[in-house]
Amino acid sequence: MSLFYRALAYITRKRGRSILLFLLLLVIATLVLSGVAIKDATQTAQLNVRQALGGVFTMEQNTSDSSKWESKEVGSYGTQSWYTGEPLSEEVADTIMEKVNGIRGYNATATNYVVAADSEGNTLDLLESDSDDGMNGLLGSYGDFNSTVATYASTDTAFDSYFTGGYLELVEGRHVTAEDENAVMISKELAELNGLSVGDKLLLHMSEFKASMVGVNPEETRMEVEIVGLFHATTKSSATLSNWSMDNSLYTTMNVVRYVRPDTPDEGYEKIHFYVDDPAELDRIVEQVKALPDIDPTDFIVQCDSNNVDSVMKHLMNMNRLVSVLIVLVLFVGAVILYLILSGRIKERVHESGILLSLGFSKKNIICQYLTEILVIAVLAFSLSIFTSGAVANTIGNQLQDYTMDNISAGTSVDASAENGSGTPGANVDGATIVGSGDFAPEFEGQGSLTKIEVTIQPLVILILYGAGIVIICFSVVIAAMPVLRMKPREILAQMS
């Protein structure tokens, strides 16, 4: 009779013992597997946080030097002030891209407000939003002010913070790039409302209200642009004015924006967002950019706000460490309990071992039988643990996800309000965020799907569990079986009689 037959007979006929061992191994394996999965997930979460909050740095003009400001009287309305320092240009951005490694891309933006019309000159119907709060009525009295839409000049809308943040997505056509001259991207909703599609032309011009203010003929600012792409907002947004909402906004080029605002032709971009390949390298890259001789700190401010990242990361790192400790603890306690159970089990079977020895079975054969029994149960338990740990890990993973989201949102909303206060556009890509330029940029609600944490049990981890589990079991069985291995034949007989 083979030892496998005996092993199987023992497993199936001593069912209570088998089930007990099965449950023990199942619990240990589930804890370890889900622990490792959660550890992986906290690492993913860390990466997500870095990417959501930390993969970007910005460059703006340094407007603190009052000697670089100029102003002039504008008709009867008052004075208009503007900054005359070194403009933020594509050239500056390209120099940085060229000289510093690790930057994925950038988008330079400038905001303007224009009136948009179809190719026949009919002013576009705009989408109503529910965020109206009386400002529209108030400002509506200023001529065609209510027909203006936000226009964002961009060098590469693929790197626009709304798009990288997942708030906007391209649904048709293509992005606006630096190569474009007269391209424009509008929302799918606005296109549908006005019966427009990719390839159609729009006419843009300065609002009569503003034209009269700065003394320009609005007809001379009229410019034809071509729709190259349509976008769609994935979450709700709110804007100060209904007509300036995201759905009514245009993405276009600096060329177009300059044409429709001939009053300030020399103004460059307001802000450039740079995206780095590896968020972990952000600090290094920012330092390198700041050190470039081309970047005069009295002209430009280069910054990344890593405070939020650090505070969220600290929590995640603590959690990671905690999970590591728990895994080690479970492994250790598990191994000890396993050893105790196995040695108890084998002690209980000294008599049986004696019988088998007296029948001429070798000690190796007997130990192999015990080992086989336990390994069969272990393989079954480990296999089931893949499913149970998947369930456990997902439950905990979802909580981790919520936790991370809460922290990212909390981190950014503090940040956004701070930035609102100082009037600088926000640089954040998640949570309740103000991106773009100025105080009137649309504000998006926090977006849940952004940092999706996938809690998966990796095949490699399962393999390691099997490997480590089998090693621990073999070790425990051999140690536990020492009394049997050491048993002298004479002592066997003592057991027998």
Next chain:
Amino acid sequence: MNRLEICKMSYSYDNKRYVLKNVDSQLEAGKMYAILGPSGCGKTTLLSLLGGLDSPTEGQILYNGQDIGKLGLADHRRNHVAFVFQSYNLIDYLTPKENVALTSKLPPLPILRRVGLNEEESRRNVLKLSGGQQQRVAIARALASDADVILADEPTGNLDEDTAAEITGILKECAHLMNKCVVIVTHSNDLAKQADVVFRLKKGELRE
């Protein structure tokens, strides 16, 4: 097999006091031997030495003229001897059928039938058999193995008189009909009467 020879064998657990002293004897196939003696005189010790569970302190045991110490005790245990004990020593998660099949490739049912177990009993859990039936299984297991020597330590110690007589009968058949060498340690005079040769162990010495 022809014979098991004990040559000038002595044994001591502690190298001070000898349990067995200068034992000299011969055991042959086809005969049933009984070993009698007071408790603690070394009967079990003698049996264990014959069975290769330990080696003698002095002297030797020969199987067909060869020193079992040189042949290898494990080999001797596996191929030449089978034990039957007072406490049956069956594997409790195996059926009688499987217990007999443990060391044998022979079909177990005919052997079990021979010692008096029917087919239903042969498939039962061994713990659900009576003591006598369990001892029959143990004997069947010894018979099924290739062993020429059956060493029985008080095989009827736990059984009532009638059952003990039946078991003794079976062991006698093993010796006479199957040409085994059966060595039985016992306190029972009834059993000893059935034996072909009776040894008495006293103060470490073996006498016929």
